[in-house]
Amino acid sequence: MSAALEARVRAFCEAYALQLPILMAPMAGACPPALSAAVATAGGMGACGALLMGPEEIAGWAAQVRSASNGAFQMNLWIPDPAPVRDAAQEAALRGFLGGWGPEVPAEAGDPKGQDFEAQCAAMLAAGPAVISSIMGVYPPEFVARMKAAGIRWFATVTTVAEALEAEAAGADVIVAQGMEAGGHRGAFEAGEAARRLVGLFALLPAVADAVKLPVVATGGIADARGVAAALMLGASAVQIGTGLLRTPEAGIAPAWADGLARARPEDTLATRAYSGRLGRALRAGFAEAAEAGPEAAPYPVQRGLTGPMRAQAAKDGRLEAMQAWAGQAAGLARAEPAGEVVTRLWEEARALLGLV
Template sequence: MVSPVARAEAFCARFGLRLPVLLAPMSGVPSIPLASAVAAAGGMAGCGALTFDSEAIADWMHRFRQAGGGRALLNLWVPDPAPARDAEAEARMAALLAAEGAAPGSLSPGLQDFGAQCAAVVAARPDAVSSIMGLFEPSQVTAFRAAGIAWFATVTTPAEARAAVAAGADAVIAQGAEAGGHRGAFDAARAEAQMVGLMSLLPAVADAVEVPVIAAGGIADGRGLAAALALGASAVSVGTAFLRCEEAGIAPVWAAALAEVAPEGTVPTRAFSGRLGRAVDNRWTRTVAASGGALPYPLQRAATAALRERAARDGDVELMQMWAGQSAAIGAAMPAAQRASRLWQEARELLA
C-alpha cells in the first residue's frame, strides 16, 4: 500500500507542484495576488471562470503569468438545461426583493457561451481545467488533452466519479458537504439529497476510481490535509481557508464574518443563485427558505443581482452573498503563501 505522503508526492511530481494544495477556483474571487501567492508557494493556483467571456479568460491568464506565473487551473461550469419559468414564483421573489428595497433584475439568463469558454481555455493553456455541475463533451476533452491541459472533474458521489473517469478525467475532485460555495452535483434537483460529508465521500470515491482524488470541503489546516491524505486523497482543494488572507481582497465584513462563524452558522442555500451552495446564514437566506424557496438557476442569480451588488457596496452582512465552508473560522489569517506552506508542513508532521 502506498503511504499518504508518497501518494501526495507522486501527485506533485506528475503536475509540477511542491505542495499537494490547490487553490479552489472561486467564482467572484479571481484575485491575481492570491493565485500568485499559492503558486509561488508551490501549490496550484485556481480561478473560477464562470462569468468570464473569452477575452476575460485570456486576460486572467496573461495577468497571472505577468505576476510570476506557476501552475494554474481554470474552472468552468457545465451548463444546466434551460430553467422552467413559473410566473407565480417569479412574482413572489419580486415581492421579497421589493421588501428589501431592491428591484428584481432582468430574468435574462445572462450566461457565457460555454463552447467559446472551452476554446478560450484551450488557447490560454493553463495546466489544468476543472469542471463542475457535470462533464465536458468528448470533443472538449480531446481538445484539452491535445493542448496538454489536464482535466480535474468535480464530483459529489462515487457514481459521478466513475462517470467522470469513463469520460476521460485525469483526476476527480471529491467535494464534501462541508465545502463553501456551490455544490457540484451533476443533477441540480438532487443536490440536497446527495450532501455527503467528506469523511464518508472521500474513501468511497478513492475506492471507486483509479485516478488521483483531490479532496475538497472543510480543509483549513494541516489536520484536515493529513486526514484527507489518510482517507485516500492525493491532494486537497482549499477555498474558504484562503479567503481571510489579505491577498484574497474580499470585503472586510465578509472576512470578519468568516473569522467568527460556527460550523452550524453556514447553510446550504439557493437564495443567491438558484443553485445549491454553502454560505454564511443571514436574513436573506432565511427569508428565501421561509418563503418556499428560490427560482431555478440562473434566474435567481439574475433576479438578485441588484440586491447582491448593493449589499456588497454597503457591507450589509444580512443581505450579502458570503460563501463559506464549515471550517471557516479555523486558523488565524496569514499571508496566503505561508498558509499554503503550513498546510503541507503540518500534515507531513502529523503523518510522519
C-alpha cells in the same frame, strides 16, 4: 506517514510540478490573479473560476497570473444546465420578497445573461493552463479530446461515487471529491438532486478513492493542517482549499464577509438555493434564513439575476445580512495571513502530523 501515502503524494506533486499538495479552489468571483499567483509561488496550484468571464477576461486573467508567478494553475467552468423553466407568478413573488432586502427588482432582472460556454472553452484552451477543471457535470467528448491533444489535464469535481465513476469513464485525469462541508456551490451533476445527495467528506473520500483508479483530490471543510493530514490518510493525493484562503489579503473580499468567516462555527452555515437557484453553502445570515420560509427559489440562473440588485447593494453597503457570503463549514479556521504563508504553514504542520519530519 506510510510509504504508500508518501509515494502517492509525491507522484501527484511531480505530475503537476508542485512543491506541496495544496490546490486553491476555483471560486467564481473570488479568484483574483494575486491570490492564485501567491498560492502558485508558494508551490501549490492556483485557480480561476471562469464561470462569469468572457474570453478576453479569461485570457487577461491567465496573463496576469503568469506575469506574477511561473507556478501552475487550473481554470474551471460549470457544465451548463438545460434552459430553465420560467414561472412568471413565482418570479413576481420573488421580486416582491427580494425588494424587502434591497432595491426594487425589475421584471427583466431574471432574464438569463450567461456567457457563451463554447467560447469560454476555446479561451481556456488558448490560455494553456496545466489543468482545466469542471463542476456540475462532465465536458463533452469533443472538448475532452481537444484538452488531451493540447496536453491539458482534466480535473472533474464530483459529489458522489456514481459521479466519480461517470467522470472517470468520460476521460477525467483526476477526481476532485467535494464533501458537503464545502463553501459555495455544490458540484452535483443533477441540480435537482443536490440537496438529497449531501455526503460528508469523511464518507465520500475513501469511497471515491476505492472506486476509481485515478488520483483523488479532497475538498470541503479543509482549512487547517489536521484536515490536510486527514484527507491524505483517507486516500487523497492532494487537497483543495477555498474558504480557508478567503481571509487572506490577496483574496480582497468585503470586510464584512471576511469578519463573518472569522466568527463562524460549523453550524453557522447553511446550504441554500436562495442566492443563485443552485444549491450552495453560505453564512447563515438574515436573508438566507428568511428565504427558507419565503417564496421558492427560481432555477439558476434566473434566481441569480433576480437577487442581483440585492447582492450588489449589500456588497456596496457592507451589509452581511443580504450579502452573498459563501462559506464552508470550516470557515472559522481561516486565517487573515498572506496566502503563501497559509499554504506553506498548512503543509509544514501536516507533514509533522503525518510523521514526515
